[in-house]
Amino acid sequence: MSSLIKSPKDFWTGALFLGFGAIAFAISRGYSFGSAGRMGPGYFPTVLSCLLMGFGVLAVLRGVRQQGAAFGGFAWKQSVKVLSAIIAFAFLLPRAGLIIALVVLVFGSASASIHFRFEWRATLLALGLLVFCVLVFVKGLGLPMPLFGTWFGA
Amino acid sequence: MEIFSNLLLGFQTAASAANLVYCLVGVALGTAIGVLPGLGPAATIAMLLPITFGLEPVSSLIMLAGIFYGAQYGGSTTAILVNLPGESSSVITALDGHAMAKRGQAGKALATAALGSFFAGTVTTLLIALFSPPLAEMALKFGPAEYFSLMVLGLVASVVLANGSLLHAFGMIVFGLLLGMIGTDVNSGVARFSFDVPELTDGISFVVVAMGVFGIGEIIGNLQNEAERSVMVKKVTGLMLDKEDFKAIAAPVVRGTMLGSILGVLPGGGAMLSSFAAYALEKKISKNAANFGKGAIEGVAAPEAANNAGAQASFIPMLTLGIPGNTVMALMIGAMIIQGIQPGPSVMTEQPALFWGIIASMWIGNVFLVILNLPLIGLWVKMISVPYHFLYPAIIVFCAIGVFSMANTTFDVYFMAVFGLLGYVFRKLGCEPAPMMLGFILGPMMEEFLRRALLLTKGDPSVFIRRPISATMLVIAALAMVSVVLPALRKKREEAFAEED
Numbered sequence: 001m002s003s004l005i006k007s008p009k010d011f012w013t014g015a016l017f018l019g020f021g022a023i024a025f026a027i028s029r030g031y032s033f034g035s036a037g038r039m040g041p042g043y044f045p046t047v048l049s050c051l052l053m054g055f056g057v058l059a060v061l062r063g064v065r066q067q068g069a070a071f072g073g074f075a076w077k078q079s080v081k082v083l084s085a086i087i088a089f090a091f092l093l094p095r096a097g098l099i100i101a102l103v104v105l106v107f108g109s110a111s112a113s114i115h116f117r118f119e120w121r122a123t124l125l126a127l128g129l130l131v132f133c134v135l136v137f138v139k140g141l142g143l144p145m146p147l148f149g150t151w152f153g154a
Numbered sequence: 155m156e157i158f159s160n161l162l163l164g165f166q167t168a169a170s171a172a173n174l175v176y177c178l179v180g181v182a183l184g185t186a187i188g189v190l191p192g193l194g195p196a197a198t199i200a201m202l203l204p205i206t207f208g209l210e211p212v213s214s215l216i217m218l219a220g221i222f223y224g225a226q227y228g229g230s231t232t233a234i235l236v237n238l239p240g241e242s243s244s245v246i247t248a249l250d251g252h253a254m255a256k257r258g259q260a261g262k263a264l265a266t267a268a269l270g271s272f273f274a275g276t277v278t279t280l281l282i283a284l285f286s287p288p289l290a291e292m293a294l295k296f297g298p299a300e301y302f303s304l305m306v307l308g309l310v311a312s313v314v315l316a317n318g319s320l321l322h323a324f325g326m327i328v329f330g331l332l333l334g335m336i337g338t339d340v341n342s343g344v345a346r347f348s349f350d351v352p353e354l355t356d357g358i359s360f361v362v363v364a365m366g367v368f369g370i371g372e373i374i375g376n377l378q379n380e381a382e383r384s385v386m387v388k389k390v391t392g393l394m395l396d397k398e399d400f401k402a403i404a405a406p407v408v409r410g411t412m413l414g415s416i417l418g419v420l421p422g423g424g425a426m427l428s429s430f431a432a433y434a435l436e437k438k439i440s441k442n443a444a445n446f447g448k449g450a451i452e453g454v455a456a457p458e459a460a461n462n463a464g465a466q467a468s469f470i471p472m473l474t475l476g477i478p479g480n481t482v483m484a485l486m487i488g489a490m491i492i493q494g495i496q497p498g499p500s501v502m503t504e505q506p507a508l509f510w511g512i513i514a515s516m517w518i519g520n521v522f523l524v525i526l527n528l529p530l531i532g533l534w535v536k537m538i539s540v541p542y543h544f545l546y547p548a549i550i551v552f553c554a555i556g557v558f559s560m561a562n563t564t565f566d567v568y569f570m571a572v573f574g575l576l577g578y579v580f581r582k583l584g585c586e587p588a589p590m591m592l593g594f595i596l597g598p599m600m601e602e603f604l605r606r607a608l609l610l611t612k613g614d615p616s617v618f619i620r621r622p623i624s625a626t627m628l629v630i631a632a633l634a635m636v637s638v639v640l641p642a643l644r645k646k647r648e649e650a651f652a653e654e655d
Contacts, residue, residue: 044601
């Protein structure tokens with residue numbers, strides 16, 4: 001870390017608050033503000049985004065002035081694998097259908113673990129989970145999830 | 155006595171065959187998920203919420219409450235057996251509970267936890283029945299100004315009593331309040347922060363936020379420090395307590411229950427604060443104080459009673475005022491709104507069967523807990539021993555399908571991923587997600603009450619200090635804030651929480 005940022009956790013929290021606050025403030029300006037007695041849709045969000053930016057500034061200041069805890073490593077690999085497996089599931093569900101989407105979700109997310117390797121026991125468990133989901137959620141509860149999606153002409 | 159007829163009505167509702175089954179299923183599911191290491195009550199409830207949506211309002215809330223006790227108790231089981239508390243309120247139980255387990259007294263520790271929780275649950279159920287009606291009656295006189303101030307107090311208190319940096323927590327509250335603004339403004343019909351995405355005009359479902367932040371975010375965090383864990387206690391025996399054990403735990407359980415029911419009512423209080431306070435108190439006054447931390451049975455009894463009492467007492471502000479004191483109650487309020495019930499004092503008068511049914515089901519749920527947990531302990535041990543790398547893909551699958559099932563749209567699944575990332579980032583930054591969740595649920599209500607209050611006075615903000623109840627709450631909130639900003643008291647607070655790390 002650079003010598004300017006003494007407490008990375010505070011600094012980046014502040015930056016995050018400041019960023020979110022600024023975006024919310026910019027958008028809120030587009031809604032009519034109204035007055036305290038007759039608040040428009042922009043009143044409360046504008047006040048909140050100013051508050052959030054204020055907290056953001058304070059946290060950033062603390063981040064450059066006070067010595068604080070280090071950030072610790074960011075789990076890039078794990079978060080990318082888990083999140084992209086979920087996004088792939090959402091994308092594949094209507095298109096390829098539940099079965100393929102689930103296989104991708106289970107193995108995609110499982111691959112984020114350091115213990116991940118192909119073995120018959122884990123594969124059987126995954127298959128069991130698949131059968132369980134099909135029986136309970138599709139057959140039992142009747143959720144509108146196609147077993148095979150539009151790619152297969154369903 | 156009115157209370158008896160009320161409780162009778164409650165038991166008639168809660169003891170119908172269907173509701174008994176829902177309560178039992180809720181307790182069992184809650185325990186099953188709750189014993190899984192790394193899954194606290196909030197994550198458990200968020201995960202299991204979608205299955206209750208199809209039920210009648212009474213049944214769904216009874217089942218949710220059951221899930222909550224189950225998860226709470228399941229966390230204690232894990233804390234005793236593996237020393238891996240799934241949630242902060244079991245941290246204390248792990249101290250002496252796990253030490254007892256190491257000495258081969260796991261059965262005794264579990265039985266103490268179960269009986270302590272049962273006693274606390276019984277007393278708190280009665281307290282809720284006694285104190286809810288007068289509180290709700292008082293709350294019926296509340297106007298928008300009082301409600302707004304009450305919510306301010308609730309949010310401030312949740313920060314003061316919570317763990318971690320104050321500045322971060324306040325920022326998280328405001329961030330949560332802003333998230334709550336997403337969607338159509340009820341007064342003007344303007345779609346706010348919707349980015350022209352039609353799905354966002356209805357706002358983000360709190361289930362999506364909760365599952366993303368507490369479920370997915372936590373899983374990524376756990377994966378980062380994945381370590382082998384082994385259940386050292388493979389077989390639990392000796393569940394019976396003898397006469398001396400009973401003598402040893404009686405007083406701590408009573409004290410823990412009292413402390414827990416008082417602290418649980420406070421906004422921001424609940425299970426965690428109660429168990430900390432109860433343990434600290436016992437350590438001070440117990441004759442056996444020297445053995446605390448080395449497997450003292452009193453050190454399990456008091457915090458377990460307190461955390462159950464605290465968890466249940468936090469239902470009091472939720473049921474009577476519609477104000478959530480902690481994340482779990484925020485989720486319960488979200489579930490009530492989905493069921494079409496506006497939480498608040500009118501629930502008691504307008505839907506007495508629902509109100510008293512939930513209260514009666516609390517006691518029934520506690521009975522189920524004792525019946526289920528002790529004989530089925532072998533099953534829970536098996537669940538705990540399932541390795542995490544087999545477990546978490548299944549949890550993700552249930553979260554994904556659960557989120558999808560709420561509105562049958564994959565849009566929510568994408569959003570869950572977004573909140574999963576956000577949850578993990580916040581965790582890394584040392585920002586607790588709980589205040590954000592409170593803000594998110596309270597945001598729309600707060601804006602509504604602020605608007606109404608100021609509309610009535612034509613924009614004069616002095617109404618908040620002119621009305622005595624509102625002023626009192628704001629003063630308490632201000633005092634609470636000042637107290638943690640003052641250096642001397644701040645140090646005390648940090649010391650109190652240092653024990654947890």
